Amino acid sequence: MIEKIKETVKKLFKExxxxxxxxxxxxxxxxxxxxxxxxxxxxxxKLVWNxxxxxxxAVYLPRFFVPQQGxxxxxxxxxxxxxxxxxxxxxxxxxxxxxxxxxxxxxxxIHCGGMIDxxxxxxVDIVAAEEKNDKVLVEDEDKxxxxxxxxxxxxxxxxxxxxxxxxxxxxxxGKEKQKTSKEDREAFIKEFxxxxxxxxxxxxxxQISKCIRCNACRQACPNxxxxxxxxxxxxxxxxxxxxxxxxxMFYQIGRIFHQAGRCxxxxxxxxxxxxxxxxxxxxxxxxxxVKEFFEYEAGVSLEENPPLATFKQDDxxxxxxxx
Amino acid sequence: MSNPYVPMPVxxxxxxIENKVRDIKTFDLRFNDKKDADRFKFNCGQxxxxxxxxxxxxxIGIASSPMDEDFVQFTVKKYPTxxxxxxLHNLCTGDVIGVRGPYGNGFPMKEFEGKNLLIIGGGFxxxxxxxxxxxxxxxxxxxxxxxxxxxxxxxxxxxxxxxSELDEWDKRDDINxxxxxxxxxxxxxxxxxxxxxxxxxxxxxxSKDCIALVCGPFIMVKYTIPPLLDLGFIPEKIFTxxxxxxxxxxxxxxxxxxxxxxxxxxGPVFTYKELQGMPNEY
Amino acid sequence: MENKIFKLIKKKEILKLLESLxxxxxxxxxxxxxxxxxxxEFKSGQDIYWDYRNTxxxxxxxxxxxxxxxxxxxxxxxxxxxxxxxxxxxxxIFGIRPCDAKAISLLDKVFGGEDFEDPYYLERxxxxxxxxxxxxxxxxxxxCTSLNGKPDNEEGADVILFDLGEDILAGAVTKKGEKFIxxxxxxxxxxxxxxxxxxxxxxxxxxxKIKSQIDIQNIKERLDNDFTASFWDEIHQKCLGCxxxxxxxxxxxxxxxxxxxxxxxxxxxxxxGKRVRCWDSCMYPLFTxxxxxxxxxxxxxxxxxxxxxxxxxxxxxxxxxxxxxxxxRCVRNCPVNIDLREMLISIESTK
Numbered sequence: 001m002i003e004k005i006k007e008t009v010k011k012l013f014k015e016x017x018x019x020x021x022x023x024x025x026x027x028x029x030x031x032x033x034x035x036x037x038x039x040x041x042x043x044x045x046k047l048v049w050n051x052x053x054x055x056x057x058a059v060y061l062p063r064f065f066v067p068q069q070g071x072x073x074x075x076x077x078x079x080x081x082x083x084x085x086x087x088x089x090x091x092x093x094x095x096x097x098x099x100x101x102x103x104x105x106x107x108x109x110i111h112c113g114g115m116i117d118x119x120x121x122x123x124v125d126i127v128a129a130e131e132k133n134d135k136v137l138v139e140d141e142d143k144x145x146x147x148x149x150x151x152x153x154x155x156x157x158x159x160x161x162x163x164x165x166x167x168x169x170x171x172x173x174g175k176e177k178q179k180t181s182k183e184d185r186e187a188f189i190k191e192f193x194x195x196x197x198x199x200x201x202x203x204x205x206x207q208i209s210k211c212i213r214c215n216a217c218r219q220a221c222p223n224x225x226x227x228x229x230x231x232x233x234x235x236x237x238x239x240x241x242x243x244x245x246x247x248x249m250f251y252q253i254g255r256i257f258h259q260a261g262r263c264x265x266x267x268x269x270x271x272x273x274x275x276x277x278x279x280x281x282x283x284x285x286x287x288x289x290v291k292e293f294f295e296y297e298a299g300v301s302l303e304e305n306p307p308l309a310t311f312k313q314d315d316x317x318x319x320x321x322x323x
Numbered sequence: 324m325s326n327p328y329v330p331m332p333v334x335x336x337x338x339x340i341e342n343k344v345r346d347i348k349t350f351d352l353r354f355n356d357k358k359d360a361d362r363f364k365f366n367c368g369q370x371x372x373x374x375x376x377x378x379x380x381x382x383i384g385i386a387s388s389p390m391d392e393d394f395v396q397f398t399v400k401k402y403p404t405x406x407x408x409x410x411l412h413n414l415c416t417g418d419v420i421g422v423r424g425p426y427g428n429g430f431p432m433k434e435f436e437g438k439n440l441l442i443i444g445g446g447f448x449x450x451x452x453x454x455x456x457x458x459x460x461x462x463x464x465x466x467x468x469x470x471x472x473x474x475x476x477x478x479x480x481x482x483x484x485x486x487s488e489l490d491e492w493d494k495r496d497d498i499n500x501x502x503x504x505x506x507x508x509x510x511x512x513x514x515x516x517x518x519x520x521x522x523x524x525x526x527x528x529x530s531k532d533c534i535a536l537v538c539g540p541f542i543m544v545k546y547t548i549p550p551l552l553d554l555g556f557i558p559e560k561i562f563t564x565x566x567x568x569x570x571x572x573x574x575x576x577x578x579x580x581x582x583x584x585x586x587x588x589x590g591p592v593f594t595y596k597e598l599q600g601m602p603n604e605y
Numbered sequence: 606m607e608n609k610i611f612k613l614i615k616k617k618e619i620l621k622l623l624e625s626l627x628x629x630x631x632x633x634x635x636x637x638x639x640x641x642x643x644x645x646e647f648k649s650g651q652d653i654y655w656d657y658r659n660t661x662x663x664x665x666x667x668x669x670x671x672x673x674x675x676x677x678x679x680x681x682x683x684x685x686x687x688x689x690x691x692x693x694x695x696x697x698i699f700g701i702r703p704c705d706a707k708a709i710s711l712l713d714k715v716f717g718g719e720d721f722e723d724p725y726y727l728e729r730x731x732x733x734x735x736x737x738x739x740x741x742x743x744x745x746x747x748x749c750t751s752l753n754g755k756p757d758n759e760e761g762a763d764v765i766l767f768d769l770g771e772d773i774l775a776g777a778v779t780k781k782g783e784k785f786i787x788x789x790x791x792x793x794x795x796x797x798x799x800x801x802x803x804x805x806x807x808x809x810x811x812x813x814k815i816k817s818q819i820d821i822q823n824i825k826e827r828l829d830n831d832f833t834a835s836f837w838d839e840i841h842q843k844c845l846g847c848x849x850x851x852x853x854x855x856x857x858x859x860x861x862x863x864x865x866x867x868x869x870x871x872x873x874x875x876x877x878g879k880r881v882r883c884w885d886s887c888m889y890p891l892f893t894x895x896x897x898x899x900x901x902x903x904x905x906x907x908x909x910x911x912x913x914x915x916x917x918x919x920x921x922x923x924x925x926x927x928x929x930x931x932x933x934r935c936v937r938n939c940p941v942n943i944d945l946r947e948m949l950i951s952i953e954s955t956k
Contacts, residue, residue: 027942029746034942037842055941059845063905122640125658127745141742141814212662212671215889216847220940232891234379234406240863242672242883272940274661274849276639327721328675328862328880376678377866377878405896567901568893570862573721576885577859578893580911581901582832583919588720602832602914605901 001110002049004173008108009080013041018080018106022060024053030129030138031118035060049082050131051150054115056268057081058090058222062099078104084112086157086266088166089299090222093262095168096306099225109169113177114158116150119276157267157280160185167300189284204282210275211248213241217279218255220272223262230254252282260286261308264299327573330374330421331359335414336394343481347447348412349386349398352422363425365389367432367455368564368592371424372572373397373411381407382569382587385425386450388457390464395422398450398484426572427591430455430536430562438534439470441527441556443547445519445539446477447484451564452538457488460498471498472528476519476543479508501526520546523554530555536562541605548595558596565591565605581605611801612775612786612793616655619773622792623647623699630697630734633667635660644698653700655768658744659932663855664701665712668729672883675725675862679877695732704749704930706737706761708855714924715858725882734785737762741811746933748817748946754931756811767804774804817933819946820953821917824927827953828918832910836955840948841909843941848886850935850943851912856928859892861885887911913948 012018025036025046033052064077094100128139136148164177218224230238231251239250269279294307337351354360372380387396401412444452459468477483493500503515503522515522535556537547567579567586574588582601623632632647635654642657644664716726740756763782767774774796777783851857866878888908894900902908920928936944
């Protein structure tokens with residue numbers, strides 16, 4: 001698979017179709033790969049593709065298209081990007097919100113078998129790891145070797161993935177992977193919804209009280225591209241930058257609700273969060289609600305209008321006219 | 324130990340609108356507590372943090388001279404995005420705000436004694452240079468310095484600040500005032516017309532035994548330094564004052580550094596020679 | 606550590622010792638939290654996480670919390686300074702790792718200083734006794750030895766402890782540490798030669814475990830001339846600007862000051878509220894944004910350069926110390942696996 005990817009990228013550079021390619025390189029820690037930016041064909045050899053390529057690369061796209069001061073007629077770069085299903089859905093969202101031009105992006109779609117969540121291995125210092133088909137062989141610091149089942153290490157959102165490849169692509173590599181049922185994906189949310197209100201609120205408070213306002217969730221999210229986030233505004237000042245529960249609550253609720261109708265459940269925020277805040281139980285609830293109320297799923301169609309950013313003549317207006 | 328984060332309360336005694344568009348005001352402040360007034364001993368070129376409780380703080384250069392004993396003056400431009408400056412401009416005489424300081428290194432006045440001084444200001448950055456000029460012109464200090472030339476320019480006549488003071492100084496024979504505007508803007512203007520660097524090339528005094536001080540928008544300073552070097556000023560004898568976003572003002576919060584120097588602590592006054600040794604990040 | 610007199614105490618006895626000190630000190634110990642470690646106030650009956658590798662967030666938050674009130678102000682614009690809520694007790698940071706203890710000594714230089722002193726940090730620091738716990742098992746991303754550190758480094762600690770299994774070996778480092786052990790003498794026995802030999806053996810093995818070694822002896826001099834070098838163009842590309850590295854770093858100290866108003870105050874001209882300081886990060890885009898709209902560090906490149914230069918060039922210039930202790934937190938927690946060690950090696954190797 002990696003050879004096919006390298007071949008495709010080499011061809012793109014040879015045919016002068018792209019200026020930069022965003023993919024993955026080998027990480028410096030076991031079970032990690034790291035994003036890379038290739039401008040020279042000789043760096044293509046360093047590309048990797050494995051179950052550690054969890055970062056959502058779409059987050060890097062908007063910064064290439066920020067209008068530069070004093071360079072109005074500057075040529076926009078042509079970016080090639082390796083996209084898993086989730087990355088592809090983010091790219092669709094960014095195109096629809098006019099943050100990146102479709103014609104400047106070359107999407108190499110790839111069927112993804114799921115990514116490992118390194119947070120599932122705790123308390124053991126892993127010094128080396130090797131992926132072999134559906135197993136992961138890890139070696140700890142005392143030179144003990146353990147064989148772990150890859151499917152047990154997969155991130156929760158990967159276990160029940162509905163779109164293993166991007167819906168919009170220029171070329172698609174790999175073999176289609178078996179999809180799980182939609183019910184399985186929603187199971188954890190349905191369980192949570194059954195709980196009484198007080199219990200759900202208590203869980204929410206418990207989780208967000210871990211937040212240290214590092215903003216990693218926001219920075220890792222491809223949808224959070226605002227030049228000035230509401231959380232940083234001083235005029236008006238919505239919230240302070242402290243980790244007081246009132247500031248944290250407003251920040252989390254505000255940011256998550258800003259994702260309504262846009263979040264593609266890629267898990268970048270969950271993976272980035274250093275304090276293991278359970279964000280997904282809140283973000284996914286919004287996805288489920290949007291699906292229920294508007295029959296809309298973000299990131300799967302370039303044509304469909306996002307319901308929360310679209311106004312129709314027959315939209316209800318009583319909430320304005322008869323508050 | 325004393326707490327450098329707590330502001331000293333001051334009352335606004337007088338507000339003067341300095342320019343035609345009314346977004347630059349000079350505030351005369353009096354310390355509510357005499358002990359604070361006694362502690363607030365400053366040099367020309369230093370700044371203080373103007374503190375408005377509930378809003379925030381803003382580092383502003385001190386515009387009054389150390390010889391003014393009854394009050395401290397600050398000239399503040401209102402920025403649309405600035406929370407503190409916007410609120411400050413809506414305040415009236417009698418309102419109480421806070422001041423923390425004085426901070427910064429200030430101009431090395433001792434080094435200037437016995438020398439000619441070429442003071443160059445642009446736009447509303449004349450404030451700390453006004454502090455310096457008032458100090459020098461004070462009868463106790465004038466004899467310590469030789470010839471003084473003040474070259475001050477703004478975009479138009481309506482943008483020049485401290486007009487009444489400039490007119491008074493123009494009448495004196497111990498200081499040479501050269502005023503210039505980029506454009507007359509259709510007004511009755513009798514002074515020079517031209518950007519500061521160009522007027523400098525035409526009218527500057529010699530550089531022998533002379534110190535140059537330049538304060539203004541960065542682009543103006545950038546184009547004023549080459550003519551100064553051409554006139555024979557060496558980098559150690561060209562002084563400027565930098566601005567940076569600040570919070571603590573005392574070199575702890577890590578925000579205002581250029582290279583290893585904190586603008587609030589090691590500056591804001593730097594010589595051109597020092598600037599040459601600092602990274603180009605301002 | 607020549608001629609150091611070592612004392613011995615059983616781990617079980619330490620819990621009792623700490624219990625007896627709760628009236629005198631606010632005690633912070635490492636505890637287990639969902640598979641990770643963090644510093645928390647010692648509660649009676651709770652065990653210490655002796656085998657912890659290192660805490661997620663560095664213990665700098667004990668002396669320099671994420672958010673703290675500088676002062677409150679009232680409707681008459683009167684200002685009431687906030688004293689750190691110590692309850693009149695001292696602070697005991699127990700079981701901190703040597704790298705983090707060294708970091709405290711670096712923060713002392715920032716918040717102390719001849720010109721201005723930070724009363725909030727220093728008041729706490731004066732009353733703090735630091736009891737460090739030497740590392741038996743460094744992690745794969747620890748690199749303290751590249752920065753003149755080691756698993757049993759003493760800088761910043763008042764007392765250093767060694768985990769021998771059931772027993773703890775204790776050695777005083779500073780006068781404060783000596784006084785502490787003297788005062789608590791009834792809990793300790795004298796250590797024997799064999800105990801000290803056991804400690805030496807554990808430390809030897811521990812030192813060998815640190816595989817990460819980078820040669821940065823001359824990094825400051827190197828960086829003196831590298832401000833406009835081309836490697837800065839690439840080194841920043843992966844960075845998300847998330848700030849995790851700075852928040853977790855035990856030597857990072859940048860902060861923001863902001864005012865909070867109580868909205869229920871009657872008169873809006875002179876409101877009731879407080880001025881707060883909280884952590885900030887030079888990696889954030891708005892960190893150096895001027896009100897005029899100008900930003901001297903407009904892209905990730907300038908901000909990444911600032912971070913590296915600050916730690917490895919500007920601080921050595923101002924405080925004669927590199928502001929990195931090799932704890933590895935930034936490496937471990939970066940969501941995109943930006944590895945500081947790799948960056949330093951690539952800087953060193955660029956001609």
